[in-house]
Structures are given as structure tokens and as C-alpha cells.
Amino acid sequence: MTSLEIKNLHSGYNDTIIIREINLAVEQGEILCILGRNGMGKSTLLKTVMGVIRAKEGEINYRGISIKGLQPFEIARRGIGYAPQEAAIFANLTVRENLAIGFPQKTFTREAKKALGYFPHLKERLSQKAGTLSGGETKMLIACRALMGNHDLILFDEVTEGVQPSIVSDIQEALYNVNKKNNTTIIIVEQNVTFAKEIAQNYVIMSQGSIVEKGSGKEWDMDRIEKYIVI
Amino acid sequence: MSITLLLILDIISTVSILFIIATGLAIIFGLMGVVNLAHGHFVMLGAYTALLIVQNNLNPWLALIAAPLILAVVGLFVERFLIRMLYGKIMESILATWGLGIVITQIVELIFGKDFKQVPIPIDTTLLNIDYSFYRLLIIAFAIVLLIVLALIERRTNLGITVRAVIANHTLASTLGVNIGRVYQMTFIAGSALAGLAGAIIAPLVTVYSNMGIGYVVNAFLAILVGGAGSLFGLVGGSTLLAGSDSIVSFWADKVWGSIFLILVAMVAMKIKQLRD
Numbered sequence: 001m002t003s004l005e006i007k008n009l010h011s012g013y014n015d016t017i018i019i020r021e022i023n024l025a026v027e028q029g030e031i032l033c034i035l036g037r038n039g040m041g042k043s044t045l046l047k048t049v050m051g052v053i054r055a056k057e058g059e060i061n062y063r064g065i066s067i068k069g070l071q072p073f074e075i076a077r078r079g080i081g082y083a084p085q086e087a088a089i090f091a092n093l094t095v096r097e098n099l100a101i102g103f104p105q106k107t108f109t110r111e112a113k114k115a116l117g118y119f120p121h122l123k124e125r126l127s128q129k130a131g132t133l134s135g136g137e138t139k140m141l142i143a144c145r146a147l148m149g150n151h152d153l154i155l156f157d158e159v160t161e162g163v164q165p166s167i168v169s170d171i172q173e174a175l176y177n178v179n180k181k182n183n184t185t186i187i188i189v190e191q192n193v194t195f196a197k198e199i200a201q202n203y204v205i206m207s208q209g210s211i212v213e214k215g216s217g218k219e220w221d222m223d224r225i226e227k228y229i230v231i
Numbered sequence: 232m233s234i235t236l237l238l239i240l241d242i243i244s245t246v247s248i249l250f251i252i253a254t255g256l257a258i259i260f261g262l263m264g265v266v267n268l269a270h271g272h273f274v275m276l277g278a279y280t281a282l283l284i285v286q287n288n289l290n291p292w293l294a295l296i297a298a299p300l301i302l303a304v305v306g307l308f309v310e311r312f313l314i315r316m317l318y319g320k321i322m323e324s325i326l327a328t329w330g331l332g333i334v335i336t337q338i339v340e341l342i343f344g345k346d347f348k349q350v351p352i353p354i355d356t357t358l359l360n361i362d363y364s365f366y367r368l369l370i371i372a373f374a375i376v377l378l379i380v381l382a383l384i385e386r387r388t389n390l391g392i393t394v395r396a397v398i399a400n401h402t403l404a405s406t407l408g409v410n411i412g413r414v415y416q417m418t419f420i421a422g423s424a425l426a427g428l429a430g431a432i433i434a435p436l437v438t439v440y441s442n443m444g445i446g447y448v449v450n451a452f453l454a455i456l457v458g459g460a461g462s463l464f465g466l467v468g469g470s471t472l473l474a475g476s477d478s479i480v481s482f483w484a485d486k487v488w489g490s491i492f493l494i495l496v497a498m499v500a501m502k503i504k505q506l507r508d
Binding site: 050052071072073075076077082084088090091092093097100101102103104105145149 | 389392393395396399400402403404405406407408409410411412
């Protein structure tokens, strides 16, 4: 079953088109990596899927139903989790409060227990203000929050950026386990090709706002990838 | 009763009144970025609700329930048909709510006339041997309870966490499944209800007339600017500084000098805040 299907998508800010003619189909349970240099439209693509930026043209279907034009909260409630690239935390709220947003108390306890199982280090930080976490801990918190809520599809935007290797492997293990246990579809925007290659089955490369390369299975052509991204 | 104790009680009750009035305004401004200049008119409508209840020989305490309920309904309609288009647009919200205030004033004058009205104090007694209005002491107690309840909601409930998250980053909160439009709507309704409640509470202490809210909304805004929008205890600080200095100067000089001093204190406090930031 196709989880996410994007047809002829154009999107951007105000009158500026950032991504154009994007066509993509991601199967349920697939881990897809979107590679590309900075400023090539990778984050804009995820933001458009999540409804943060309005699509200007084209279609976005999730499990066969259009989600184009919906507000971010409606998309989230349909089962799409999102871990943005920026320091997407509420700095003045505690770690526990950051994880609790959007959940009723009962569901929160269950979901937090599950997600914190992947990041035991965060358990010791629950009462700490999120703004006082280190860069790596912040990324853990963002990833942990995205894993809560039984999502069928999760979008991760540069979740390993600027993070020490031990935390990268924690995140990698968490994503791998969630994908295997729940058949969750995962889309990762990455510049860390080593991380991407270890976790993703398929990849696409974006350049100048368009998809220029696609690869799958063992066909990771590193020479071609290297044309578009510094490895 | 000593003059000092009388002055202290006056300061605390004036601070309490300003805090009760400013709370609804602060919640709306802090969360939605909407400057509701009609807030004072909502306070006035709350006071007229108290007046109507007394005029119809109903239990005067009923005003404390009726006024917030009526203003919640008013808030629901105002949010739905006006404010919803003005989220985050400070200038537009100032103009639109200023116009709304004029409309409310005209309607009230059409129904009740331009006369000044008085609402009798529902409980005209003193507590123990303290020669001070018991009603004013009740207002102090109510302000303290309101502060505690709001602080508990803010810190200990999911609603409070959600509201703080929306204030910090509404786009991020939305991607986590929070319906921002609903949060804004409920906030505006709650802020309007608090304005109605404030009007009903202060009605027995002031002259009730169609433009009575303007003075209150100015002081409330100054308290928010001094204390910081979105901070409950900052608002307490702002209210204490402004209403306290107003009370002290009014006590030793007169009300006009009190108001002038209040504005001077607000300007100095904002300058200090600006330098610190």
C-alpha cells in the first residue's frame, strides 16, 4: 500500500517557487532518504507535506486521501509525525511538557514510556527546561516526540545534524526499531550519507528544487551521489 | 484604624482590581497577539450586567455568574466574526477593536442612556474590628484566588502546557496536533469572560457609565507592557508597581496626580526593561 504519494508538486514562499515538479511514491513500511546539499528544497518538501507551507500546485495523498490544503494539526491527527530541522523545542517548557503537547494525560503516559525506552538518557532530564539541553539532547527530544503517537508516517528533517556519533546511533536504532515493529513509514532528510545508507532502503537526491536521482536497495551509486552531496 | 494600614489596604485592593481587569487582556494579547481595545468596553458590559441584576431585584451576587457568562457569549461572536481575521495583526486589531468599542458604547447609550449609574455594594459591612470595606477585602481575596487558579492551570494542566506552547511557537504546536484556531477561540472567550467578571466586581465601587472602561484598559495595557505579556507573575508585578504608585500619590495628593505619576512610572519601568533587554 502506498503511504505517501506526491504528484507534480510545486511549493515555496510567497511568490518564490522553491520546489518544482516533485513526483514521489513511498510505500507503507519503507524508509526513504532525501539527500541533497543545503538550500535544495528538502526541508521545504517536508514542510509542504506537513502543511506548514501551502502547496502551490500538484497533489499530496496520504493513504490514498488528499491532505493538500489541510492545516498542520489536521495532518498530524491523521497520523503523520514530524521532527523539524530547527531547534524545534519549546525552550521554556520542561522536557516532560515538550513531550506532553497534543496528548491527553492517559495517552501521554503510555506513549512517553514507549518512546523514552529508545532514549533512556532523556528520562533523567524530564524535569529540566528543554532550553538547557545540549544540542544532541535537543535532537533526541525532537526525535523522541516524533516517535510518540502511533504515527504511520514520520518525517525527520536532518535529525543527526551536529550530533555526536553515540547519539546518532541511538537515533538510528530507534528509527530502525519503530520501522520494524510497527511497519512505520519513515522519510528522512539527510546530509549524513553514512547514516542514511545504513538505515534507508531507498533514496532520492534533490537539486535546485527538483528530484534529480532515485535509487533503491543495493543500488546506492556513491559516485553519482557524490556529484550532488559532499560525503 | 491607622492611616498606614488604610493606605496599605487601599494599595492592595487597587492592585487587585487592576490585576483582575488586566488578566483577560494579558491572556488575549500574550497568546494571540491581538490588542483588544474593546476590553474596557467588555468590563463596562459586565458592570451594566450587575446594574441590570440589581435593578431587577435579583440577588446581586448573581452578577458574578451572569456577567462572565454573557461576556463569554459576546466573546464567542466577536472572535468568530472579527478577531479571527486579525490574529497576529497588531495594528489591524487595534483599529478594529477600537471601532468595536465605539459600537458597544453607542448600543449601551441607546439602551441605558448616558446617565451615570450606581450599583449598591452587595455586602456593606466590616470584618472584625477593621474599619475597612469588607467588599474591598473580598476583592483582594478574589484576586489572590484568581492568581492561584490561573497559575495552577498554567503549570499543572494540559491546557496550560498547550497555551504556553502556542505562545512560544504556534506553528510547531500545530505540527504536534494542536488546533491553534480552537485554542485562540477559547482564549478569547475566557479573556472576555474575565473582563465581564471584572466589570461585575468593580461595579459597586465605581460610577457605571458607557465610557467607564477606557481608563481601565489604558492602565491594564500599561501593566501588561511593564510586566510582560504572557507572564502571570509579571502581570502581578506590573499591576503592583502601577496601581501601587497611583494609590500612594492619590492618597497624599489627588487622583489626577496619581494618574500622571502612574504614566511616569510606566515610562521609566519600560525604559529600564528596554535597557535590560
